[in-house]
Amino acid sequence: MAEDVVDLCAALLRFDTTNHGRGRSAGEREAAEFVAGHLDAVGVPATVLESAPRRANVLARVPGVDPGLPALLVQAHLDVVPADPSEWTVPPFAGVQRDGYLWGRGAVDMKDMIAMVLAVLGDWSREGRRPRRDIVLAFVADEEDRGEYGAQWLVDHHADFFTGCAAAISESGGYAYPVGDQRIYPIGTAERGTSHLRLTATGRAGHGSRRNDENAVVNLLGALARITAIEHPVRLTPAVRAFIEQVGAALGVHVDLDDVDGTVARLGPAARLVENTVRNSTTPTVLQAGYKVNVIPGTATAEVDVRTLPGTVDELLAAIDAALGPDVRREFIANEPPVQAPIDSPWFDAMAAALRAEDPDAVVVPYCMGGGTDAKAFSRLGIDCYGFSPLSIPPGYDYRAMPHGVDERVPVEGLRHGARVLDRFLSS
Numbered sequence: 001m002a003e004d005v006v007d008l009c010a011a012l013l014r015f016d017t018t019n020h021g022r023g024r025s026a027g028e029r030e031a032a033e034f035v036a037g038h039l040d041a042v043g044v045p046a047t048v049l050e051s052a053p054r055r056a057n058v059l060a061r062v063p064g065v066d067p068g069l070p071a072l073l074v075q076a077h078l079d080v081v082p083a084d085p086s087e088w089t090v091p092p093f094a095g096v097q098r099d100g101y102l103w104g105r106g107a108v109d110m111k112d113m114i115a116m117v118l119a120v121l122g123d124w125s126r127e128g129r130r131p132r133r134d135i136v137l138a139f140v141a142d143e144e145d146r147g148e149y150g151a152q153w154l155v156d157h158h159a160d161f162f163t164g165c166a167a168a169i170s171e172s173g174g175y176a177y178p179v180g181d182q183r184i185y186p187i188g189t190a191e192r193g194t195s196h197l198r199l200t201a202t203g204r205a206g207h208g209s210r211r212n213d214e215n216a217v218v219n220l221l222g223a224l225a226r227i228t229a230i231e232h233p234v235r236l237t238p239a240v241r242a243f244i245e246q247v248g249a250a251l252g253v254h255v256d257l258d259d260v261d262g263t264v265a266r267l268g269p270a271a272r273l274v275e276n277t278v279r280n281s282t283t284p285t286v287l288q289a290g291y292k293v294n295v296i297p298g299t300a301t302a303e304v305d306v307r308t309l310p311g312t313v314d315e316l317l318a319a320i321d322a323a324l325g326p327d328v329r330r331e332f333i334a335n336e337p338p339v340q341a342p343i344d345s346p347w348f349d350a351m352a353a354a355l356r357a358e359d360p361d362a363v364v365v366p367y368c369m370g371g372g373t374d375a376k377a378f379s380r381l382g383i384d385c386y387g388f389s390p391l392s393i394p395p396g397y398d399y400r401a402m403p404h405g406v407d408e409r410v411p412v413e414g415l416r417h418g419a420r421v422l423d424r425f426l427s428s
Contacts, residue, residue, distance in 0.1 A: 003122050005419045006102060006412050008038070009115035010095035013104030019079040019144040027054030028078040028141045035078070035139050036060075038118050042125035044137075049158065055141045055149035059161055062121065062135040069133035070166030072347075072426070073383060075374055076113045077143030077150065077171075080106035087406045100394070101409040109403035110171045112410045113389040114139055116419040120426060131426055136165050143374050146334060151377035165383050167347045172369050173387030174355065174421070175399055176362075179270045182250050185355050185362045186273055187348060188387020190239040191369035192280075193308035193338035194376070195317070198301060199223060201328045205298035212296050217289045219327045220300040224284050226323035227304065232279040232316075234260045235309045239368040240277050242343055247274075250363045272400060276370035280316050281307045303333065307370065310338040336376040341384035351388050354425035358417060359392070390421035 015031035029050070035058050036046035046060040056078070064071075083092035083105040090096045092105040104111075117137070124130065140150035147153070154161070173188035201223065203216030236244075236257065244263060248255035253266045260278055264271045282304055289300030308316055324330060342348070343366045352364040375385035391414045393399050402408045 003119070005115050005119035005415045006097065008118050009102055009107070009112055009410070009415060010097065010104075012111040012115055013095035013102070013106055014093055016093045017079045017106070018082050019142060020082055021145045023145070025055065025079065025142070025145075027056070029054045029056045031078045032056035032058045032139065035114065035118065039121065039137070042121050044121060049154075051141065051149040051153040057141050057150055057154060058137070058139040059154075059158070060137040062131060062137070064131045064133040064135065066132055067134060071134035071136050071164045073136045073138060073162060073165040073168035073378065074117055074426070075138040075140060075151065075168055075170045075378060076110050076117070077140050077374060078111075078114070079141055079144045079150075080109065080111070081144050081404050083406075083408075089407050092408075097412065100412055102412055102415070103407065103409040105408055107402065107408045107410040108391070108399065109408070110389060112391065112415055112418070113171060116415065116422050119419045120423045123423065129427065132428055134164070135426055136162060140374060147374055147377050151374035155377045155380055159381060162378070162381055162383065165381070167341070167384045167386065168375070168378050169351075169386050169388040170375060171373055171387060171389045173367070174351065174390035174418075176359070176392050177270065177273065177399070178393070178395065179247075179251060179268055182363055183359060183361060184247060184250070184270055184273075185359075185364045186243070186367035187351055187364060188369050189343050189348065189366040190237055190310070190340040191338065191372055191375060191387075192277060193310075193313060194334050194336045194372045195306040195308055195313065196333040196335075197304045197306055197320070197330050198333050199304060199324070199328055199330050201300045203296070203298060203300075203327060206296045208294040208296055214327075215296050216298055216300040216327070217296070219325060220289065220302055223324045223328040224302055224304075226325070227282050227320055228284065230282060230319050230323060232281065234278050235280070235312055236260065236278065237310055237340065237368055238343055239340070239366045240274060243274050243365050243367045246365045247363070273367055277309070277368040280309055280312055281305070282316075282320065308338055310340055313337065336372065339375050339379045339385055341386055345384070347384065347386060350428055351386065351425055354421045354428070355390060357424055358421050388425070390418040391415070392417035
């Protein structure tokens with residue numbers, strides 16, 4: 001049985017758990033059985049639950065020495081996005097170690113986190129250690145689609161398993177982000193909401209050579225032009241405000257909250273962590289219409305990726321409705337609210353302490369994630385969800401280009417660093 005975090009991660013990368021979306025998936029079953037087998041071997045009884053054939057989730061609980069304390073949920077997803085082998089330097093599911101990195105689809109999104117947790121539990125088993133509080137584990141399916149076979153399903157059908165969990169940790173935070181001579185460590189304390197929309201325009205079908213003032217394609221394009229022209233005002237959530245102020249102070253940058261865009265521009269590379277979360281966004285991504293060049297279709301559809309900040313959802317949807325026009329209607333593909341967890345909390349303080357124990361010069365700051373995670377599901381249970389998947393990274397390594405990118409890879413020493421940080425945090 002693999003024990004080293006690198007070997008564990010390599011083994012996980014060799015399971016093809018590709019999620020193609022819209023319910024099409026290679027399945028997580030074999031990876032789930034591997035994880036459950038490892039947990040059982042280190043004295044943590046695990047249960048594999050299938051929400052559909054081969055769509056597998058793993059649940060387990062590690063008893064703490066003080067069961068009266070609120071429990072902590074550690075949640076991570078087993079599935080990965082597709083990878084085209086022809087684009088990769090190495091086969092994406094080979095789990096190859098080369099040049100100080102472990103290569104493979106899911107290396108940072110997020111089989112590295114699963115491997116780090118398993119490695120920590122293995123150390124605890126061998127050394128006879130237990131955490132201070134109960135640690136609840138959920139290794140889930142389907143995060144890379146809509147969570148219908150994973151976190152959302154677990155919350156809907158197995159919510160009792162998470163009773164007593166006050167906080168959770170998962171992906172997108174706790175990694176080192178070098179900016180000049182500073183190392184910024186963002187911890188996710190919020191994420192924008194996801195209000196994915198499908199727009200359907202209607203018109204009058206007809207011959208392409210004839211005048212038609214009721215062209216569904218034209219109606220749709222007009223609506224999309226108006227939606228993309230919406231000027232989204234700056235809205236500073238607590239996480240974003242704290243990020244700007246604390247990173248600005250660490251970098252010696254003048255912070256002017258009356259000129260947020262100018263201040264963000266002065267943050268240099270750190271701007272990438274905040275520039276997408278100071279306002280809402282409406283981004284058209286999918287267009288479908290027609291079947292033949294000389295036929296005007298009667299309908300045309302588009303999909304729009306809408307991301308929302310707390311307290312802005314109703315206002316933004318009203319602006320979108322005003323932009324649609326009379327012949328275009330909207331419906332939700334997904335509608336999940338923004339997520340926020342407290343910045344000033346013992347949980348955040350403990351994460352920061354664990355990072356600084358390994359890197360005394362760490363500048364630990366809260367931040368808001370621009371995208372979405374399974375936190376949206378677990379927060380429905382009243383759990384405060386944080387992005388904390390610690391990793392140290394070497395110079396020149398572009399962490400943010402790795403998830404969903406070609407040649408995804410994780411630094412080997414970064415994995416070992418992350419396991420040490422997680423051990424400190426989960427133990428305390």
